Amino acid sequence: MASLRVGAVLLFAVLLLLLEVASAGLNGYFGTKSRYEDVNPYLVRDPLSLGPAAAGSGLPPSCAPLQLRALLRHGTRYPTAEQIRRLGDLHARLLRRRPAADAELSAAACPAAAALAAWQMWYNESLDGRLAPQGRRDMEHLARRLAARFPALFAARRRLVLASSSKHRCLQSGAAFRRGLGPSFSLGGDEAEVEVNDSLMRFFDHCAKFVALVEENDTAMGQVKAFKEGPEMRKVVEKVASALCLPVEELNADLVQVAFLTCSYELAIKNVTSPWCSLFSEEDAKVLEYLNDLKQYWKRGYGYDINSRSSCILFQDIFQHLDKAVEESKSSKPISSPVIVQVGHAETLQPLLALMGFFKDDEPLKANNYIRQTHRKFRTGRIVPYAANLVFVLYHCDQVKNPEEEYQVQMLLNEKLMLFQHSNETISTYAELKHYYKNILENCHFKEECELPKVNNTAIDEL
Ligand SMILES: *[C@@H]1O[C@H](CO)[C@@H](O)[C@H](O)[C@H]1NC(C)=O
Ligand SMILES: *[C@@H]1O[C@H](CO)[C@@H](O)[C@H](O)[C@H]1NC(C)=O
Ligand SMILES: *[C@@H]1O[C@H](CO)[C@@H](O)[C@H](O)[C@H]1NC(C)=O
Ligand SMILES: *[C@@H]1O[C@H](CO)[C@@H](O)[C@H](O)[C@H]1NC(C)=O
Ligand SMILES: *[C@@H]1O[C@H](CO)[C@@H](O)[C@H](O)[C@H]1NC(C)=O
Ligand SMILES: *[C@@H]1O[C@H](CO)[C@@H](O)[C@H](O)[C@H]1NC(C)=O
Numbered sequence: 019m020a021s022l023r024v025g026a027v028l029l030f031a032v033l034l035l036l037l038e039v040a041s042a043g044l045n046g047y048f049g050t051k052s053r054y055e056d057v058n059p060y061l062v063r064d065p066l067s068l069g070p071a072a073a074g075s076g077l078p079p080s081c082a083p084l085q086l087r088a089l090l091r092h093g094t095r096y097p098t099a100e101q102i103r104r105l106g107d108l109h110a111r112l113l114r115r116r117p118a119a120d121a122e123l124s125a126a127a128c129p130a131a132a133a134l135a136a137w138q139m140w141y142n143e144s145l146d147g148r149l150a151p152q153g154r155r156d157m158e159h160l161a162r163r164l165a166a167r168f169p170a171l172f173a174a175r176r177r178l179v180l181a182s183s184s185k186h187r188c189l190q191s192g193a194a195f196r197r198g199l200g201p202s203f204s205l206g207g208d209e210a211e212v213e214v215n216d217s218l219m220r221f222f223d224h225c226a227k228f229v230a231l232v233e234e235n236d237t238a239m240g241q242v243k244a245f246k247e248g249p250e251m252r253k254v255v256e257k258v259a260s261a262l263c264l265p266v267e268e269l270n271a272d273l274v275q276v277a278f279l280t281c282s283y284e285l286a287i288k289n290v291t292s293p294w295c296s297l298f299s300e301e302d303a304k305v306l307e308y309l310n311d312l313k314q315y316w317k318r319g320y321g322y323d324i325n326s327r328s329s330c331i332l333f334q335d336i337f338q339h340l341d342k343a344v345e346e347s348k349s350s351k352p353i354s355s356p357v358i359v360q361v362g363h364a365e366t367l368q369p370l371l372a373l374m375g376f377f378k379d380d381e382p383l384k385a386n387n388y389i390r391q392t393h394r395k396f397r398t399g400r401i402v403p404y405a406a407n408l409v410f411v412l413y414h415c416d417q418v419k420n421p422e423e424e425y426q427v428q429m430l431l432n433e434k435l436m437l438f439q440h441s442n443e444t445i446s447t448y449a450e451l452k453h454y455y456k457n458i459l460e461n462c463h464f465k466e467e468c469e470l471p472k473v474n475n476t477a478i479d480e481l
């Protein structure tokens with residue numbers, strides 16, 4: 019009897035271990051639902067660590083930062099109402115398939131379904147995409163790390179310009195970032211803590227051409243749709259249906275995706291490995307990651323030009339402020355905006371990175387090249403996890419041989435130095451950078467890019 023109990027305990031321990039191992043293998047594949055810690059794992063041990071890369075910035079010692087512009091994605095959030103509805107639907111199906119009187123028998127026959135039916139559906143639609151408590155911590159910690167990395171810019175009483183998308187999770191993220199900096203930071207005398215600017219942070223909503231061609235166009239996501247019905251996804255759907263003892267017709271790619279997302283949400287929001295994770299192997303996770311990346315690629319990335327062109331309003335705003343700081347520095351004036359922090363979405367950062375040419379693969383992501391894209395650059399989990407941040411730092415350098423070297427720029431994505439497209443180096447003179455992006459700076463105008471081609475009503479009427 020005792021040995022039986024020991025055996026049961028051992029078995030349970032082994033099962034727990036397997037669950038841990040299994041879910042640890044999934045963490046890298048959550049796409050835009052990835053934790054920031056999955057990009058910078060050293061933060062798990064110490065959320066204020068500047069990481070192994072902090073030491074070597076590659077800057078000449080005579081350079082001092084003049085201006086920092088940080089574009090942030092909001093922190094960890096709850097699922098949207100739509101996702102919660104789908105999860106409720108899936109969970110209800112699992113509850114229905116379990117005959118209450120026969121719970122034990124049913125559990126033995128279908129342990130995964132029994133475990134998930136017993137799982138408490140605690141999400142409710144009023145949570146709709148709001149910032150989770152973990153999201154506040156993401157932002158407070160990020161603020162403290164940035165301040166520690168650039169102490170001169172974030173020194174007490176320096177002015178902070180803080181702008182945000184109008185979404186509640188972004189406003190809350192901005193406020194949490196602000197709190198992370200401590201009470202001594204001046205907001206320039208304005209009472210308003212966070213200024214809303216959707217034309218900069220939600221440019222996609224204001225771009226009529228993007229809305230018509232991509233957002234509200236059923237055929238624009240053709241590759242995504244095809245992958246959902248393709249052989250890789252079908253295999254995952256069949257596997258999950260079999261694990262849940264459900265007829266395969268009762269499941270589809272969307273429901274399987276919501277099960278996978280729930281695994282990611284429970285980890286990101288509650289720091290637990292949920293039983294939803296046990297439905298998926300690492301191979302399945304790779305397929306679901308591709309599905310997520312595919313959608314981002316066609317909706318926010320290189321899939322359609324208008325995705326990135328709609329962000330040129332933000333791109334130009336960044337360079338206008340850099341120009342202004344250079345001008346002020348040249349005329350020995352104080353820098354009016356040493357720190358500019360703007361909070362938006364994955365959908366804000368991704369198009370901008372595409373406009374600048376980052377993470378572009380030789381071949382487009384398509385429904386039929388899953389295998390060939392195994393080593394793709396476009397992996398949204400690496401690029402835009404929760405609390406993702408793209409930082410531009412302008413430096414003033416003394417004792418330079420060439421006057422062009424007086425102003426230099428670095429870019430960091432998720433606190434790691436980026437390699438500039440034009441040089442593969444982590445630092446560029448400001449002049450060189452502007453030269454490389456001359457065409458976008460001069461020829462990309464939001465209004466023209468986003469205008470819909472004029473419809474000839476006469477011609478349509480005659481049809
Ligand atoms: C969600 O939960 C809150 C409190 O737990 C409750 O007041 C609210 O009515 C719930 N909303 C829905 C849509 O169920
Ligand atoms: C948003 O930012 C743009 C660019 O800096 C500016 O022109 C515009 O006035 C701002 N809008 C609001 C509502 O502050
Ligand atoms: C919708 O997208 C397809 C595929 O890109 C394109 O051919 C079509 O013109 C778009 N339709 C509209 C109304 O923009
Ligand atoms: C999350 O859970 C892990 C393992 O259970 C634990 O080591 C870690 O401290 C937890 N992290 C937080 C932020 O609670
Ligand atoms: C940067 O490095 C990549 C990979 O090594 C190479 O393909 C690319 O041509 C390089 N770009 C420049 C501007 O040197
Ligand atoms: C609209 O279409 C009609 C008939 O095809 C043509 O006669 C007219 O010139 C067009 N108008 C414009 C403004 O293009």
